[in-house]
Amino acid sequence: MLPPPRNTRTCPSHAGDRTTLPMPPPAPSPDPYRDWADLPELPLAEVLRRLLPCIRSLYAFAGTCRPWRHLLRASAADLVRPRVPPLLLLCPDFRLVPFSPLVAPQPLSYPIPAPADGATLLSASRGHLILLRRGSFNSLHLVDALTGAERRALQLPSPHFPYHYAALTPSHLLLFHSMHAFFSLPFPEHPSPNNNNARPDWTKHALPRAASIVTTVIEFRGRVLGLTDRAQILEFHLGGAPSNQAVRLLPTTGLPDATRFDRLQFGPHLVAAGDRLLLVLFMFEANLGPVVFRAPRVNKIGVYALDLARMMWEEVDNIGAYTLFVDIAGRSTVACVDVGNCGVEENRVYVGVPNCRAWRRPLPPGWEASPNGEGLGLNSRETMARRPLASPISVHPPLFF
Numbered sequence: 001m002l003p004p005p006r007n008t009r010t011c012p013s014h015a016g017d018r019t020t021l022p023m024p025p026p027a028p029s030p031d032p033y034r035d036w037a038d039l040p041e042l043p044l045a046e047v048l049r050r051l052l053p054c055i056r057s058l059y060a061f062a063g064t065c066r067p068w069r070h071l072l073r074a075s076a077a078d079l080v081r082p083r084v085p086p087l088l089l090l091c092p093d094f095r096l097v098p099f100s101p102l103v104a105p106q107p108l109s110y111p112i113p114a115p116a117d118g119a120t121l122l123s124a125s126r127g128h129l130i131l132l133r134r135g136s137f138n139s140l141h142l143v144d145a146l147t148g149a150e151r152r153a154l155q156l157p158s159p160h161f162p163y164h165y166a167a168l169t170p171s172h173l174l175l176f177h178s179m180h181a182f183f184s185l186p187f188p189e190h191p192s193p194n195n196n197n198a199r200p201d202w203t204k205h206a207l208p209r210a211a212s213i214v215t216t217v218i219e220f221r222g223r224v225l226g227l228t229d230r231a232q233i234l235e236f237h238l239g240g241a242p243s244n245q246a247v248r249l250l251p252t253t254g255l256p257d258a259t260r261f262d263r264l265q266f267g268p269h270l271v272a273a274g275d276r277l278l279l280v281l282f283m284f285e286a287n288l289g290p291v292v293f294r295a296p297r298v299n300k301i302g303v304y305a306l307d308l309a310r311m312m313w314e315e316v317d318n319i320g321a322y323t324l325f326v327d328i329a330g331r332s333t334v335a336c337v338d339v340g341n342c343g344v345e346e347n348r349v350y351v352g353v354p355n356c357r358a359w360r361r362p363l364p365p366g367w368e369a370s371p372n373g374e375g376l377g378l379n380s381r382e383t384m385a386r387r388p389l390a391s392p393i394s395v396h397p398p399l400f401f
């Protein structure tokens with residue numbers, strides 16, 4: 001009996017019978033090239049996580065294809081940015097210094113932005129430096145924090161106001177000039193098709209009467225919150241609310257009196273650490289009596305967490321796996337997590353002050369200096385002397401914006 005053909009198979013029908021069936025056609029050979037843009041988000045996010053914190057790898061990830069770049073932007077706030085220690089911008093040599101070689105193998109040259117000459121740094125916000133130029137310019141300049149490239153130059157609402165702070169939100173640029181009012185501008189702004197030099201359409205808003213000077217604006221759980229120099233919390237509603245109702249003051253309790261912490265030089269700092277809202281205060285030493293006539297000195301770093309249910313601040317000495325980088329010059333604070341591989345200690349506070357070359361040694365929340373100590377160097381003459389373009393500044397790559 002001859003064997004069945006190769007492209008047939010046999011199956012038993014009755015005892016002793018063998019029936020031949022045709023075999024299906026062979027499957028086509030798999031394509032050696034795969035469209036990696038169609039990978040599911042879950043494994044792709046795991047790939048992204050394994051590339052952290054190397055900035056060069058993140059840029060390569062973003063440059064692979066558009067879907068990967070969109071995933072990186074969508075994951076920046078929750079996955080990427082908290083796991084990359086901030087870079088330091090050192091002046092006047094203008095170099096970006098990474099916290100660890102894992103972030104970047106060596107310092108990066110930083111081309112000095114043309115608008116920085118003689119400008120005042122208002123803030124470092126959402127991957128940008130916001131610079132104020134006076135004199136014949138009277139303009140506001142948004143500079144890419146990593147590359148130094150100018151993104152936008154804007155005419156001021158008025159050349160006469162004493163502007164002290166500016167910030168970017170997901171939808172607006174905010175510019176503050178007093179404790180009573182501020183200006184907002186939709187951002188990114190779309191210039192007029194017929195006149196690229198058209199005057200920006202600034203909108204003036206009133207601040208609550210009880211509010212003090214706004215020093216910080218951050219995003220937290222989809223809300224835009226502000227902080228004043230007296231550690232008051234504000235909430236901004238800029239999506240169509242009347243100009244006199246765009247901001248409301250959120251009553252809170254549990255903080256020491258505003259005379260107990262520094263308000264002008266170091267100021268309070270507000271930061272989101274996961275699902276917690278933290279406040280950093282640089283506390284003055286206790287009153288030494290009428291015999292001592294020297295200026296008050298900072299001798300404690302206090303960290304407070306907000307109980308959102310009771311709107312009460314509670315001092316904490318443990319912030320878990322998080323680490324806070326407080327940038328005095330750039331008026332910003334970054335909360336990082338899972339960065340132990342970079343040599344960052346968790347449950348610590350790193351402080352960057354003007355004219356220093358590196359982050360100050362990490363200190364636990366609630367740290368206090370000894371009575372005759374130097375106070376972490378925060379009270380030195382070099383630290384207290386601000387420059388127009390202060391240094392250092394913590395910055396993030398623009399792809400995080």
